[in-house]
Amino acid sequence: MAAVILLCFAASPLAAEQLSLFRIGTGGIGGTYYPIAGLVAQAISNPAGHCEAEEVCGVPGLVAVAQSSSGSVANVKGIAAGQIESGFVQSDVAFWAFSGVGAFEEDGRQTSLRAIANLYPESFHIVVRDESDIESVGDLAGRRVALDEAGSGTLVGAELVLEAFDLVETGVFVSYLKSDDAMEKLVTGELDAFFLIAGYPAKVIQWASEQAKIRLLPLNGPETAELVKVNPFLQLDVIPGGTYEGVRKVETLTVAAQWITRDDVSEETVYGILQALWRSDARRLLDRGHAKGRAIRLETALEGVGIPLHAGALRFYREVGVLRRRTGAPDPS
Template structure:
């Protein structure tokens, strides 16, 4: 009997599937919308996607338990940031995404930047990940020591669709400024860093877990000043907008750059209420698996502050039912 190559391949696959039921199971694809590749969302998203994925025939943890969600293939996808990610979740083009706690709150309640627009009432939280720190980065020699010094300067407020742009406007307003008082530009962090390095920009806002790669490179090669966002203006900002918190960038976070007082919001991993409860329960459990802890601790400096004990704090939106079940079992919520 003549056996061709295709028959052999198909036969081999059939044998493998029969021998290993896990290879025959359905594959579930799960996108995590993140941010620009130069920011913190993207690498953190990659670590989490790796941790929760467990396609057929994949690994087991060192302790013998299964890593990730069986049959799940998760991918971190670059995006324009928080606002764009909320839209992607609402529209179904992404199964989940990272968003700032303020943007999530406004979207869910149709307030703030979403006032007059339909509520994104399908938005649900999987976990609070880490504080997102406001960086106001100035070119050395630009004469910018306070937020008020931005008047008349060439300043990037981040790209349209990003949560950074929204909050940069709030910060300016707290100090009595608007973007009309600046020579405003709207660039991604990496583009802004490149222009600042070329002396074509004086300062830029960026919201990210520190250290941010684009800023670290500037600090090491060009030299920068971090501008504080503090004083009565910052205290008023936190009082009016409860999703803000007082924060700081410590000494040594960036080479040769003094630490500063600033403000922050939380980075939230969000999904849609339409995602199956069992799936989100499994993803939440995989996020807090001990093997994921090792990945987060070794994969990125901000990964170390992603902790189970703070997972349900400062969310701004309801938990997904699947995540809520997990946290109730762990005693984090009643």
């Protein structure tokens, strides 16, 4: 889609001067990043340069597009390299990238990263077939398990879980497949389980539950408690029963999905994006479009943000008083 827009720019010198492309890196189309980013892109885009009553009114001249990718790690690298303007990223991945630790120890600190907003919680899903004898994470030893592909935040989170349950050295047969491919192999019996970190309901798991009887493995017990203790970006949560067809309530972990950009993206652009995102018309769009769209709220826009705010975001949140409410004290100038 982005390529089509760029061709349009080239064909029209006037349009090239007036329009600005703003890409949002997401994940696979079967996850939650992609549909949510599509809603956000619709909310902040306004290529016509005007706003009519009762319409979603974005930033004049801005054309935002959701761009599929391998996920959080790939989005961070794309942003840092200037290949995309922004992306959705797990909060742990954003912090590690900025600090140069964890998954980014070899790459070093990505100090150009800046936060736009905290978005919504993402849940850990570990999917198995209902008839499987796998009842807990510990039962994954010796099984065929997909951890998502390189560049995904799911892979980072899945490796944390396997390490916490001492499964790294116990013969888990790992494959690196995007959730769409993993789901198909699970349904056909070629896989025993797959991981996905996404806001529920995730499209790919909805599809899997319609094709076969599935279950979600719980993340609980002392191993999970220790995981939360040493990784403060993780929280205990529950995926409600009925979220997926025939699947009962299950205890799990969550990590925040956050929207990040680069420090050299203009202050006016990010400021305008946030003005558009928190308008009432954008609110209606988010509420109608996806269950996790309803979780994107101004009052939680700074929760769990572990990297510096972009200058445009800092300006916006100061003006609307969110920084004061967050800290309980006047925001320092």
